Amino acid sequence: MRVAVLTGGGDCPGLNAAIRAVVRKSVVRFEDEVIGYLDGWRGVLEGDSMPLDIERCRGILPRGGTILGTSRTNPYTIDGGPERAMATLERDGVDALIAIGGEDTLGVADRLAASGMPVVGVPKTIDNDLSGTDLTIGFDTAVQIAAEAIDRLHTTAESHDRVIVCEVMGRHAGWIATYAGIAGGATAILVPEEPFDIDAVCEYLRHRHSFGRYASIVVTAEGALPAEGTITVASPELDQFGHPRLGGIGNTVAAEIERRTGFESRVTILGHIQRGGTPSAFDRVLATRFGTAAADAVHEGAWGEMVALHGARIERVPIADAVATLKTLDAELFRSVAEVFFG
Numbered sequence: 001m002r003v004a005v006l007t008g009g010g011d012c013p014g015l016n017a018a019i020r021a022v023v024r025k026s027v028v029r030f031e032d033e034v035i036g037y038l039d040g041w042r043g044v045l046e047g048d049s050m051p052l053d054i055e056r057c058r059g060i061l062p063r064g065g066t067i068l069g070t071s072r073t074n075p076y077t078i079d080g081g082p083e084r085a086m087a088t089l090e091r092d093g094v095d096a097l098i099a100i101g102g103e104d105t106l107g108v109a110d111r112l113a114a115s116g117m118p119v120v121g122v123p124k125t126i127d128n129d130l131s132g133t134d135l136t137i138g139f140d141t142a143v144q145i146a147a148e149a150i151d152r153l154h155t156t157a158e159s160h161d162r163v164i165v166c167e168v169m170g171r172h173a174g175w176i177a178t179y180a181g182i183a184g185g186a187t188a189i190l191v192p193e194e195p196f197d198i199d200a201v202c203e204y205l206r207h208r209h210s211f212g213r214y215a216s217i218v219v220t221a222e223g224a225l226p227a228e229g230t231i232t233v234a235s236p237e238l239d240q241f242g243h244p245r246l247g248g249i250g251n252t253v254a255a256e257i258e259r260r261t262g263f264e265s266r267v268t269i270l271g272h273i274q275r276g277g278t279p280s281a282f283d284r285v286l287a288t289r290f291g292t293a294a295a296d297a298v299h300e301g302a303w304g305e306m307v308a309l310h311g312a313r314i315e316r317v318p319i320a321d322a323v324a325t326l327k328t329l330d331a332e333l334f335r336s337v338a339e340v341f342f343g
Contacts, residue, residue, distance in 0.1 A: 001032045001095040003298055005052065007066040008040030008073075008105030012126045012138025013279030014287035016060040016067055018100050021291025023057045030299055035092070040101070041108055042073040044085045047092065061284060064277045075108055086117060096298040100124055102136070103323055106306065110319040113304035120297045121306030121319045122290045126274055129173035132322035133308035137290065140282040142169065142274040143179045149270055150184030150217055157215030163205060163257055163265040167250030169274050170221030174329045176274070178338050181219035188216075188342050190224035190253065193329045197227050198253070202260045204343035209263065218257070220250050231256060289314050 005022050007015050019036065026032035034052040037043030050068075060067055075081030089097060096118045099109040102125030113119045123130045124137035146168045157164045166186075168176045174191025181189035188204050190196045205216050231252060250267040258265040279287070286309065293307040293314045305316045 001026075001030065001298065002093050003032045003034050003096050003098065003295070004037055004049065004089070004092070004094045005034065005068070005098045005100065006037040006040055006043060006105075007068050007070045007124075008099065008101040008108075009070060009125070010072075010102070010275060011065050011070050012124055012275050013064045013141040013277060014137040014283035015065065015070075015100060015124060016057075016063045017279060017284045017287035018122055018124070018137060018291040019052070019067065020057040020060050021288040022098055022295055023052050024054060025292040025295035026298070027054055030295065032295075035094070036068040039069040039071040040073055040105060041075050041085065042071045043068075044088050044097075045073065045075055045078065045081060047088045049092065062278050064275075064279065072104065074104065076111065082112060082115060085112060086115065089117065096120065096303075098122060098294045098298065100137075102127070102130060103326065106130070106319050107323045110304065110323055113319060118301075118303045119319075120294050120302060121322065122294050123306055123308065123322065124287075126176065127170055127173050128175040129326045129328065130322050131325055131327045132306060132317035134311065135286065135309050137283055137287045138275070138279070139175065140286070141277075141280040142176050143183070144280050145274050145277070146176055146180035146219075146270060147183040149268070149273070150180060150186065150219065153217055153268060154185070154215065157217060160264070161215055163216045163218065163254070163261075163263045165218045165220060165250045165254040165257070165265065165267045167220050167222055167248075167267065167269040169270070171223040172326050172328065174221045174224070174334070177219050177221040177224070178329055178334055182338055182341070184217060184219065185341070186217045186219040188218045189334075189338050190218065190220035190249075191329055191334065192221055192223035192225065193331070194334065195225050195227040198231055198256050198260070201253070202257060205257065205261055205263060207343045216263075218253065220253055222249060224249055
């Protein structure tokens with residue numbers, strides 16, 4: 001078979017490990033030929049690809065980013081985009097496409113699969129918000145990076161007796177904020193699923209600081225929103241998939257905390273640091289398992305399905321189910337565990 005692979009959406013640690021696994025399993029076990037489309041769906045639309053073999057993939061296991069490049073191109077926002085994508089695969093003699101991506105990339109894959117494209121999905125997103133899988137490629141590394149940053153922020157906050165607001169990624173889901181906040185001993189965690197009361201946050205801080213010279217860390221997801229009528233935030237612009245380009249809520253929160261409490265406050269926005277660098281051991285293994293399982297799915301004709309982690313097992317779910325609804329934060333984890341340590 002001639003198998004193609006692409007990586008779409010935001011980059012994350014572990015993508016290269018997944019590409020390597022697809023190539024290794026496809027070439028060694030099935031004697032397939034593998035190519036990679038460059039920059040996500042853009043490469044498919046423009047027929048821009050490169051050959052992938054075992055030699056080309058040597059040494060990429062620990063590398064962050066993706067050797068194929070990525071973009072947020074959406075064929076369904078381009079005139080004739082879906083037809084061009086189907087025509088490219090036919091012209092290139094591609095028998096199967098493995099799409100490695102999150103909600104948007106796999107949403108396109110699902111629609112193309114319904115139109116007859118032989119596609120298999122692999123879940124990746126540091127936000128961990130894809131339904132149908134317990135974990136996605138990149139999440140574990142992002143949490144590790146955020147937790148290490150919070151550890152470092154603690155020491156400087158303590159030295160200056162300050163409040164530091166640490167903004168992490170998470171447009172619609174607070175998985176990173178909650179895991180990193182718990183691991184880093186945050187005074188409060190703000191997530192998109194739970195509109196926050198800034199007065200309550202300030203009360204947590206007053207309580208903590210009432211014991212003497214203290215410093216506090218407030219972790220906020222980029223998509224966290226204040227309860228209605230409490231703080232006014234600007235409306236962000238949208239990307240090709242209609243999602244807001246977020247970032248900056250940490251600045252608003254820090255300013256409000258200082259204004260309301262008098263505690264000197266600073267903000268650190270981790271941003272793309274969470275996406276870059278070497279993947280954790282867990283993400284390397286998960287990506288490798290997903291990549292090899294995707295190659296198996298191709299040879300079993302599991303079109304329109306996504307490989308997924310359920311407990312300790314790699315299984316398959318329809319891509320349609322994975323992208324139908326976002327997997328938001330477990331309310332019990334937030335209320336029964338995280339909130340216990342607020343203040």
